[in-house]
Every structure is written in structure tokens, then in C-alpha cells.
Amino acid sequence: xxxxxxxxxxxxxxxxxxxRFSHCDPAGIVYFASHFxxxxxxxxxxxxxxxxxxxxxxxxxRRVGLGYAHAACDFAAPARMGDRLVYSVTVERVGxxxxxxxxxxxKDATEILTASLVIVTTDLDSGAAVPIPGDIRTAVTAxxxxxx
Amino acid sequence: xxxxxxxxxxxxxxxxxxxRFSHCDPAGIVYFASHFxxxxxxxxxxxxxxxxxxxxxxxxxRRVGLGYAHAACDFAAPARMGDRLVYSVTVERVGxxxxxxxxxxxKDATEILTASLVIVTTDLDSGAAVPIPGDIRTAVTAxxxxxx
Amino acid sequence: xxxxxxxxxxxxxxxxxxxRFSHCDPAGIVYFASHFxxxxxxxxxxxxxxxxxxxxxxxxxRRVGLGYAHAACDFAAPARMGDRLVYSVTVERVGxxxxxxxxxxxKDATEILTASLVIVTTDLDSGAAVPIPGDIRTAVTAxxxxxx
Amino acid sequence: xxxxxxxxxxxxxxxxxxxRFSHCDPAGIVYFASHFxxxxxxxxxxxxxxxxxxxxxxxxxRRVGLGYAHAACDFAAPARMGDRLVYSVTVERVGxxxxxxxxxxxKDATEILTASLVIVTTDLDSGAAVPIPGDIRTAVTAxxxxxx
Numbered sequence: 251x252x253x254x255x256x257x258x259x260x261x262x263x264x265x266x267x268x269x270r271f272s273h274c275d276p277a278g279i280v281y282f283a284s285h286f287x288x289x290x291x292x293x294x295x296x297x298x299x300x301x302x303x304x305x306x307x308x309x310x311x312r313r314v315g316l317g318y319a320h321a322a323c324d325f326a327a328p329a330r331m332g333d334r335l336v337y338s339v340t341v342e343r344v345g346x347x348x349x350x351x352x353x354x355x356x357k358d359a360t361e362i363l364t365a366s367l368v369i370v371t372t373d374l375d376s377g378a379a380v381p382i383p384g385d386i387r388t389a390v391t392a393x394x395x396x397x398x
Numbered sequence: 399x400x401x402x403x404x405x406x407x408x409x410x411x412x413x414x415x416x417x418r419f420s421h422c423d424p425a426g427i428v429y430f431a432s433h434f435x436x437x438x439x440x441x442x443x444x445x446x447x448x449x450x451x452x453x454x455x456x457x458x459x460r461r462v463g464l465g466y467a468h469a470a471c472d473f474a475a476p477a478r479m480g481d482r483l484v485y486s487v488t489v490e491r492v493g494x495x496x497x498x499x500x501x502x503x504x505k506d507a508t509e510i511l512t513a514s515l516v517i518v519t520t521d522l523d524s525g526a527a528v529p530i531p532g533d534i535r536t537a538v539t540a541x542x543x544x545x546x
Numbered sequence: 547x548x549x550x551x552x553x554x555x556x557x558x559x560x561x562x563x564x565x566r567f568s569h570c571d572p573a574g575i576v577y578f579a580s581h582f583x584x585x586x587x588x589x590x591x592x593x594x595x596x597x598x599x600x601x602x603x604x605x606x607x608r609r610v611g612l613g614y615a616h617a618a619c620d621f622a623a624p625a626r627m628g629d630r631l632v633y634s635v636t637v638e639r640v641g642x643x644x645x646x647x648x649x650x651x652x653k654d655a656t657e658i659l660t661a662s663l664v665i666v667t668t669d670l671d672s673g674a675a676v677p678i679p680g681d682i683r684t685a686v687t688a689x690x691x692x693x694x
Numbered sequence: 695x696x697x698x699x700x701x702x703x704x705x706x707x708x709x710x711x712x713x714r715f716s717h718c719d720p721a722g723i724v725y726f727a728s729h730f731x732x733x734x735x736x737x738x739x740x741x742x743x744x745x746x747x748x749x750x751x752x753x754x755x756r757r758v759g760l761g762y763a764h765a766a767c768d769f770a771a772p773a774r775m776g777d778r779l780v781y782s783v784t785v786e787r788v789g790x791x792x793x794x795x796x797x798x799x800x801k802d803a804t805e806i807l808t809a810s811l812v813i814v815t816t817d818l819d820s821g822a823a824v825p826i827p828g829d830i831r832t833a834v835t836a837x838x839x840x841x842x
Contacts, residue, residue: 270586271601271605271719272586272587272725272727274720275716276458276718276722276775277522282434282466283431283432283435286430286431286434286469287568290431291568294566306567307628309424309567310424310574310626310627310628317427317473317476319472319473320471320473322468325469328465330602330606331605332601332606372425418735419749420571420577420735423571424570424571424572426754429568431568435716438714439716442715454775458774458776478750478754572754575761578765579733582726582765583727586726586727605721613769616766618764618765620764621762621765624761670721670722673723
């Protein structure tokens with residue numbers, strides 16, 4: 251009886267973002283740097299909605315950086331303004347000071363891009379990498395188990 | 399007598415870019431998507447200065463896209479506004495419809511980032527990949543042989 | 547009995563936007579150019595939601611530009627990441643080839659900014675200003691009468 | 695005999711910026727928010743070259759904000775990638791806590807835009823406006839007298 255909800259819960263979190271005029275370049279498609287910028291928005295919303303943690307509070311008040319040591323993207327098909335892309339987030343593992351994630355974006359049945367980001371938690375005052383704060387570790391670990 | 403110039407000519411092309419206020423984020427360092435945006439500026443100047451080809455004319459008048467099928471960056475150290483980064487470009491090979499390049503950026507003796515971009519030449523009207531235009535192929539091939 | 551709905555309908559359209567990490571600068575507040583970028587998003591959503599016209603279709607398929615002849619903003623108070631700003635749009639008048647609008651943004655009871663944009667409809671192929679297309683004129687005129 | 699240099703010195707400072715691919719939108723022209731972003735680069739270089747003051751050091755180490763209370767731009771003609779725009783800066787007056795400036799940009803003989811920015815000096819920790827620091831006041835006042 252609980253099978254359906256459990257199965258539903260085991261899908262990775264996803265969100266839909268509409269491509270804006272300002273994301274696009276003279277070729278009429280999303281500029282590659284804008285794709286990376288959008289990925290950061292996806293991360294912010296993933297923190298809030300999937301982890302239950304306020305990204306802006308972490309970076310702002312707590313002064314814990316959530317920047318990247320690595321960012322990569324394979325662009326499979328162009329996206330244009332007005333397109334509604336569905337982004338889904340998968341955690342690869344939970345490191346000591348880093349969290350590698352994969353993000354896929356699709357438009358209808360078409361793959362648009364696959365990205366790999368390695369989040370590194372840092373002390374924003376010193377700039378040094380720091381162990382992932384406990385609440386973030388707990389939430390990401392739970393997500394990792396839940397994502398299926 | 400011509401040894402020194404020849405040796406000099408065998409270094410990859412490089413350019414210096416000053417980090418702007420607008421490149422930086424609330425952490426006070428260059429936002430990762432801005433790093434990718436800067437890399438596109440490096441590509442534009444590399445076309446003009448190292449290949450002798452007008453990037454904007456290629457994309458604008460000739461309608462040949464120079465977008466990326468892949469973009470990746472490893473961030474080794476943060477960069478801050480006012481930093482002057484030296485970017486150097488190495489061609490990995492010349493494909494049929496793609497040109498994979500590597501870009502390294504340093505600040506003084508410090509490595510800031512290493513990036514990998516795969517340029518794909520496209521027909522901007524159809525969006526389809528097209529063989530690298532002859533003048534670009536010739537110039538990139540010459541650069542590849544010259545870069546040492 | 548219909549007074550309340552009528553009164554409600556006579557308020558200008560408004561939308562809420564969350565300030566992103568990437569909107570903010572090393573001062574920790576929204577970068578002024580990002581404020582203008584956000585205003586374009588507000589315009590896109592205003593077209594879709596208040597006018598019932600697909601902004602991206604106008605600019606994309608119909609090749610009618612919706613750029614600005616004038617853009618101005620008074621910044622009353624800073625906005626920070628995580629802030630939820632409410633933007634409301636008022637049409638000043640409907641010109642022959644231009645639509646001047648005013649946009650106010652508030653955070654709770656605090657005024658953040660007041661902006662003035664003059665949209666000019668253009669032929670994207672020639673770049674010349676063109677009369678406002680009929681469907682846009684009709685929708686903006688109706689909005690102007692409705693906005694109170 | 696010194697008339698020519700004196701006359702030369704009485705022209706406002708100007709700088710040339712090349713429009714990038716990334717500045718442009720699907721209409722193929724500079725996106726209005728990118729125009730404002732470029733204006734900030736002009737301000738950074740004006741500080742360094744015309745005032746002899748390191749903008750990044752003021753905002754970074756000294757924690758004095760150089761944001762805007764007002765920003766406005768009239769767009770006279772579109773600019774496209776590859777265009778080389780000449781920006782010239784005129785100080786309107788030196789206030790207590792603010793510096794209103796005007797910036798004009800031309801391409802060859804064509805006016806592209808005229809902008810008005812009101813710089814406000816702030817304490818980046820409190821966010822409050824502060825009197826213009828002495829060195830900046832001295833340099834801007836000297837520029838005002840010199841600009842002709």
C-alpha cells in the first residue's frame with residue numbers, strides 16, 4: 251500500500267526552469283555560460299526544496315561557501331527562449347569536504363545537457379575548504395539514500 | 399640567430415585579463431559562471447590574435463556558430479577583482495567538425511584554473527554541425543604545429 | 547456585490563522574484579546591472595501573465611524586437627540574496643511605436659527600486675522601429691484601462 | 695606653446711571597449727543590461743586611469759562601496775559584436791556623498807548611448823552612505839576642473 255509513495259520518493263528531485271531572453275546569445279540559443287549560471291539556480295532550489303536547507307543563509311549568515319572545485323557540462327542539444335527545461339539532481343557521493351552531483355536537463359523527451367558539479371564547502375573568511383557542516387551532511391546523505 | 403624567435407614562436411598564445419567587480423560574487427571571488435564567460439572572451443581574442451580570424455565576423459556575417467559541445471573547468475584557486483590572470487590556449491587536435499582546446503589561467507606563479515572546451519562549428523540557420531571552414535582549419539592546424 | 551472583484555482587478559499586475567546568489571556582487575547586494583536583467587524577466591512574465599502574449603514568440607518567431615529606448619532606475623535600498631521582491635508594472639501610455647512603463651519593487655514594506663523602461667517595437671531584421679503590433683496594442687491598452 | 699597640450703588635457707577621459715559575443719542577445723545587439731554592465735567596467739577604468747585610484751582596492755580592502763543610487767541610459771542606436779565603442783566620462787558635480795557622472799558612447803561618428811550614473815559612496819559593512827573619501831574627492835574635483 252505504501253509502495254507507490256515509496257517509489258515516487260525514490261526519484262531524484264527535479265525542477266522546471268523557463269529559458270529567458272537574456273539567457274540566449276546571437277545564435278538564438280542559450281549561451282554556455284548562462285547554462286552554468288542556471289545550474290547554480292538549480293542548486294539553490296535543490297538545497298531549499300530537496301534538502302530543506304536555506305542556501306542563501308548558509309552562504310550569507312553562516313559564511314560557508316558552496317562554490318565548485320569542478321564544473322563540466324556536455325551540451326547535447328540547444329535550448330531556446332521559452333523552452334521549459336526539467337533539471338534533475340543526483341548526488342554521486344558525500345565526501346569529507348565536497349559533494350559531487352550530476353544534473354541532467356531535458357526538454358520534453360530530448361536531452362539538453364548533462365552536467366557534473368563538485369561542490370566544496372569553504373570558510374568564506376579564510377577561503378579554506380572545511381568539512382561539510384553537519385546539517386548539510388545529514389540532509390545530503392538522506393537524499394543520496396532516497397534518490398534511488 | 400633565429401633560434402630565439404623560433405623558440406618564442408613555439409609557446410602557446412596567451413592573453414591577460416583583469417578580473418572585474420562584476421565577475422565576483424558575494425564570496426568576493428569570481429563566480430564560476432563568470433569564469434566560463436571570461437573563457438569565451440579568451441576564445442574571441444585567440445581567434446583574432448593567434449589565428450588571424452575575426453570571430454565576430456564568423457558568427458555574425460558568415461553565420462557559422464562557434465559554440466561548445468563540452469565545457470569543463472577545474473578551479474584550483476580563487477581569483478578576486480583586480481587580479482590579472484594570464485590565459486594560455488593549447489589546441490588538442492583538429493577534428494572534422496570540432497576543435498578541442500585547453501585553457502590554463504594563472505595569477506603570478508599560481509594556477510587558478512584549467513579548462514577544456516570543445517568548439518563545434520555549426521550552421522547557425524539549421525543548428526547542425528558542419529565541417530570546420532577551410533580558413534579556420536588551416537589557421538588552427540598551423541597553430542597546433544606552432545604551439546610547441 | 548461586484549465591487550470587490552472590480553477593485554481587485556484594478557490593481558496593477560505584480561510578481562514575486564527571489565534574489566539569487568548570482569545576482570549579487572562582492573558588496574553582498576544585487577549588482578545594478580543584474581537589477582536591470584531582472585526587470586527584463588519581469589517584462590517577460592508581464593507579457594505572458596498580464597497581457598496574455600508570449601514574449602518569446604514575439605521576439606523569436608515573429609521577429610518583433612521588444613528592446614528599450616530608455617531604461618532608468620532609482621535604487622532606494624539594497625536587496626540581498628534570498629530576498630523576495632514584489633514587482634508591479636504600470637503602463638504610462640501607449641505610444642505609436644513605444645510603450646513607457648514603470649516598475650516598482652518592494653521587499654515587505656520597503657521600497658527597493660523604481661524603474662522606468664521605454665519599450666520600442668522594432669523589426670528585428672531591419673532594426674527599424676515599427677508600429678506596435680495590433681494584438682500587443684490591444685492588450686496593453688486594456689491593461690492601461692484596468693490598472694487603476 | 696603649451697596651448698595644444700593644455701587643450702588636449704581639457705578633453706574628458708575616454709576609453710575604447712570591444713563588444714563581445716556574450717554582450718549580445720538573440721536580436722544580435724547588445725542586451726540593455728549588458729550595456730549597464732559595460733558602464734561599470736568603464737567606471738573601473740576611469741578610476742584607475744583618470745583618477746589614479748584603484749577601484750578594486752577601494753571596494754575590496756577599504757570596504758567603501760561605489761554603487762549607484764541612480765542609473766539611466768538612453769539608447770540611440772544598437773551596437774553589435776565586434777563594434778568598438780568609445781566611452782567618455784564627464785563629472786556633473788561633486789556632492790557630499792555622491793558623484794553624478796555622464797557617460798557617452800559612440801561608434802565612429804554615431805551616438806550609441808548616453809548614460810547617467812550617480813555613484814554613492816557607502817560603508818560596505820553598514821550599508822550606509824558615507825562622505826566621499828578625501829583622496830577620491832580630491833581626484834574627482836581635479837578631474838571636474840580639467841574636463842573642460
